[in-house]
Amino acid sequence: MDRGMVIFLGALLTFSSSWLGLILFPFWQLRDEKPLTKDGEDPYPVPLQGLALAGKTVYQNNGCMYCHTQQVRSERFGNWWDANGEQRTGADIRRSYGQRRTVSRDYIYDNPTMLGTMRTGPDLANIGVRNPSAPWHHTHLLNPRSANAWSIMPSFAFFYTREKVVGTRSDKALSLGREWTVNPGYRWKPSAKEWDAILAAQGPALAAQKGIDPASAEGKKQLLDYWLTTPEEDYQVIPNADGDALVAYLLALRKAEVPLPEAKE
Ligand code: HEC
Structure with a gap:
């Protein structure tokens, strides 16, 4: 075999194996993912709708995913140290980021998904369950320092208007x-x-x-x-409108709550 052929076959092998591994096999594995339906219970997951769907765009546009992930890691990952100095795993579940790890089925209606890469702030996959208070979220977005004096999260005060009360206060x-x-x-x-x-x-x-x-x-x-x-x-x-939609989106984030058979550990 001449050298050109070796290079050609080498390149073919490299690209085709990565195409198989990264595209074809995951596609086969994931294409049949369906919501979990049980008699007498609501299906899970359901697509975002209305205000919450609009809020996802606000989340995207404002770069929340640069600091926040939406993926709860399995109990095998995420180190923490117990009282005896022993290294343990499962930090995300311990921090109550969710009841269980998140799996691909949690994301079937998210396109694009907001998985995120940096855990500068807490994971938000399940924030709608962890903190379902809309007033808390509004006050926190207006000024994160109001909740935690040490917070480095930027203030999103531009989602709020300050105006003189004319007549009665708005609800x-x-x-x-x-x-x-x-x-x-x-x-x-x-x-x-x-x-x-x-x-x-x-x-x-x-x-x-x-x-x-x-x-x-x-x-x-x-x-x-x-x-x-x-x-x-x-x-x-x-x-x-953006502030309202964003908070509706946060409250709709309820991944890692409903048990799924494939999310065991
Ligand atoms: C520069 C990084 C950064 C960005 C950008 C950012 N955050 Fe945060 N966020 C943090 C940090 C750090 C905390 C933890 C301290 C606190 O509660 O303020 C936090 C906390 C939170 C919490 C409370 C989570 C909990 O478990 O109590 C929510 C909700 C939140 N952020 C939503 C958002 C949203 C929505 C956006 C986009 C509009 C956003 N964040 C953008 C860093 C960031």
């Missing part, structure tokens, strides 16, 4: 303490100097209303607490 308005706000125009925890100015302007009226002595140290503390924990009455922060 969708978030209930925020005043320290939870982020952008200029939103209020934040005042500096000592700012607080002095606020006290000078509004302190006496507030104190009279609340029956607090504004001159005493205790009274000053009570006034600050009141200021920080009471939403501004004449302003409201409301999620826009």
Whole structure:
């Protein structure tokens, strides 16, 4: 055999084996994946619909998958160390990322899937079960530091509008303490100097209303607490369409919850 033939056959073998291994065999394995249907129970999984489906696009467009995965690893992976310093596996299940590992069937309606590669933040495959509170998610997206002071997640304040209340407060308005706000125009925890100015302007009226002595140290503390924990009455922060859709999507993420026969370990 001349050298050209060897190179040709070598290249053919390399490409055809990777095509077989990476495309054809997985295709054969996965093409018959169907939702799990049991009598008297809803099928699983079901395709995303409506607001949740729109929210997937928002998730994609805002790069959430650069920091968040949606894949719960099997109990054989993910190290952690127990109280005796012993190395154990199954960190994802231990962190309650899901009841079980995720398997291909969990993703049959996800196109594209949002598997992600980096675990900078927690896995979100099952966040709709782990934290089903829409107000929590809105407040967290508005300012992740409101949930965990150490959070490095960026603020997604552009999913929210702040506006003056005209007439009655909107049902969708978030209930925020005043320290939870982020952008200029939103209020934040005042500096000592700012607080002095606020006290000078509004302190006496507030104190009279609340029956607090504004001159005493205790009274000053009570006034600050009141200021920080009471939403501004004449302003409201409301999620826009993207914010609503994104939270609907997060709440619809319920993978690794319904038991599947192939997801044993
Ligand atoms: C730069 C990395 C980064 C990006 C981008 C990011 N996050 Fe996060 N996220 C984190 C980190 C770190 C945490 C853990 C701290 C916290 O709770 O804020 C987190 C926490 C979360 C949590 C709470 C999870 C739990 O288990 O409590 C949710 C929900 C979430 N992120 C959703 C999103 C969504 C939706 C987006 C896109 C709009 C996004 N994140 C973008 C880093 C990121």
